[in-house]
Amino acid sequence: LCIFPCAICTVNRRKSKQALRDYKKVQIQLENLETSVRDRCKKEFTDLMTEMMDMSSDLVGSGIPFLDYRSYADRIFFPGHRESPLRRDLDVPACRRATVEQGLVQLSNLLNSKLFLTKFIHTLEGQRTFSPRDRAYVASLLTVALHGKLEYFTDILKTLLGHLVEQYTCKNPKLMLRRTESVVEKLLTNWMSICLYSFLRDSAGESLYMLFRAIKHQVDKGPVDAVTGKAKYTLNDNRLLREDVEYRTLVRDTVPIKVLDCDTITQVKEKLLEHTWKGTSYSQRPSTDSVHLEWRAGMAGHLILSDEDLTSVMQGSWKRLNTLQHYKVPDGATVTLVSRQSKQVHHDSHDYVPGEKTPMLEDGEEGVTRLWHLVKASEEPEMSKHRRGSLRERERERAKAIPEIYLTRLLSMKGTLQKFVDDLFTVILSTSRPVPLAVKYFFDLLDDQAAQHNITDPETIHIWKTNSLPLRFWINVLKNPQFIFDVQASDNVDAVLSVIAQTFMDSCTIADHKLGRDSPINKLLYARDIPRYKQMVEKYYADIKQTISASDQEMNSALAELSRVSSSVNHLVALHELYKYINKYYDQIITALEDDSTAQKMQLGYRLQQIAAAVENKVTDL
Incomplete structure (x- = not known):
């Protein structure tokens, strides 16, 4: 009976040894390829630096094309919206405008009630028809509505985060903040974006812009297929032009x-x-x-x-x-x-x-x-689902089996851009200058939440911090330079930035990525660099923890200063959009308020009824 477990162990050991041999073989192949393209990288890098120096001299006069704060907030808060609330005027009949505005001012005052706001958010999140897209949109509407009161906004964020921690400690705490599945997760993205705007302008923005320009220049040096989007110079194997044009x-x-x-x-x-x-x-x-x-x-x-x-x-x-x-x-x-x-x-x-x-x-x-x-797309006619599946399988196999001549193009591009990637990662993860106050404050908050809930696993806390800052902020701006600069990023530039963003994210994770022949090409490209980047991330988190804690008074003073930027933000339109959700779930919100004795004493339901009467002549039982 003992023969079978021993046999299984033997098979597993053989598989592990084979996987290790495959990984080492892939590493050796990559090292040999990198050595073979090193001279080409040096030449390409020298040419690129000459071009970038010329561009730097141009920037002295014109400067980096940073977006103004309103445009930055518009793109961060409402990505993908053709006409965000920050760009619209209040769309109500002229005869009712004064009454509606009065009702919206009352709504703004009602949002100042912490009990109402948290009840409102939790009631919406309890509705099956309240989609993830709705959650993100409502979070951004609230961000605009409360932008002039960032101290209060931060207090709400902390309260909702506490509720989220309680929710996840009963499940798997490592999954917290991993996706935008709640209003508070998008609120956190917006909060970080507000607080780190000056850090982008004063510190990290220049390195990000130079990386963007270097990518664009290098992509444009070689053929780019105008129809398929494939390019000779790229980091993304899905965008690689696998033809000798x-x-x-x-x-x-x-x-x-x-x-x-x-x-x-x-x-x-x-x-x-x-x-x-x-x-x-x-x-x-x-x-x-x-x-x-x-x-x-x-x-x-x-x-x-x-x-x-x-x-x-x-x-x-x-x-x-x-x-x-x-x-x-x-x-x-x-x-x-x-x-x-x-x-x-x-x-x-x-x-x-x-x-x-x-x-x-x-x-x-x-x-x-x-x-x-440059290259014709597939000429195969429409086919059955079975054959389409087979084609997808063949495409995946083809992507894995990239001929060395084309893999060297990816390695050459990587080597040429290496300095610009390193410069950006260094400025993001540097503690040689003061770390942004908001980062220190929020990391301390996460440490406190972990202590309150007896979470002592350092890996869990590391994941929380990674999901709060790199995932929610840095990956967002890395993949979307148009959120910060007045530029247009082509699909090919986007594809390269996606590989770099994924590399940064992999560097912020604790788990080791075992690589082999079947691993994605972009992970193989940066396999030798990620351990070095991981050390930078771990040092960054450790150094921040060792610095003196940021007090509430310091943070509130900084937030009060940031609130003054909100003068150009259109609060009324955001409030009007928020009211549409109140109207959609009106009965559920009123019921939630009536079921709470404190809310009854504060007459929160009655105040909401008054707002409804002003905004849309809703008949109420006053």
Whole structure:
């Protein structure tokens, strides 16, 4: 009977040894590849630093294009909203505006009741139809409504956090703050974003901007497929152009600037606009749609170039986007941007906008036309679910089995950007200068909560801190530089930043990531760097714990100063949006207030009824 357990142990030992051998083999292969691309990295890095020094001199005059606080808050609080409450005016009939505003002021006063606000939040969270998206939206509406009272906002945050800790200590405390499943988790993201805005502007913002610019410059140095989004230079294997595209670098006149002969016309326009308006924020520049690209070909006259026109090459159902190579534009040719308003085009042209889906007719119609640039997308027709599943499996296998020649491109990109990544991680995790007060204050709060609930496991506390600061703030800004700067991040830049953000997150975790042949490529790329970054994170957390505690008085003084920034924030619209949730769950909120004896004594339900009567003429039993 003892034979079977022994056999199982033997098999497990063999598997463990094999996994270890595979991991070591992968490590050796990576080290050899890194050695082989080191010289190329040095050259690429030298070229990049020359370009970045030129850009740094430009920044002396124009400065880093930081967004103003209102725009920053708008993008952090309401990501993905086309028209956030910070940008809208109160939308009510003029005849009722005064009454509605009066009701909203009363609502603002009612939110100052801690009992009402916590009852309101918990009642909403108890409704099955109150979705995670609703939770995040309500949290941001409350952030705007209470922005002028950040001391009170912080007190609410602490109270709700205490409730959350109690909830998770009964389950698995390590999962707390991992996702935005409650209002308080989004409140924490917003609170950190408010408190660390000045740290971004004064300290970390420059390193993040230089990393963003370095990525953009390096991606643009090589071919980028305008249709599929695949690029030669990237850190993301899903975005890697796995083809050897022949191209030449051309220098354009009259403004000396390097472009590729395989660039589409829109890509050339983007590079020209970037160079011509390099000292101007993105929102202040002309768009590619507002200008034509004109080739001044001497005796041949002037020619307007377009991504698509009557000269476009057709191959069956495929139409190829026009490039400089297509038009046979030579090196040193004079091309210029001309306003569309000042130029009439005498041929049928259509500019392809990168990022849009490949234009084509509906399935089943005759004459389906598909666009391509460098590499054609899959020509396979629609298939059964079974075959689609097989295709996905094949794609996954293909992603794992990247030929060495293409893996070296990823390693080369990593090596070229290494200094910029290190600089950013260092400034984020540095304690050589004073750590932001909000970080020290909140970390102390988490330590206190752990002590109150007898949580002594250091790993749990480490996870709480990681989920509070790196996950809720730094990953957000790392993946979305447009939240901080007036820039546009292309899909390819986003893909690179996602790999760097994931590396940062992996560095903040305690668990060791066992790597092997089946591990994601981006984790293999930074396998040798993550242990070093982990040490930086652990030292950062330890150093913060050793510093003198931040008192409530210090924090409240800093918050009072931050509250003064809220003068440009539109509180009334946020309150009106909040009232829509009150109206939707009105009966449940009133019931929750009536069931609480303290709320009854404070007449909170009665006050809410008065607000309802003012805001929307709701009939109440006063």
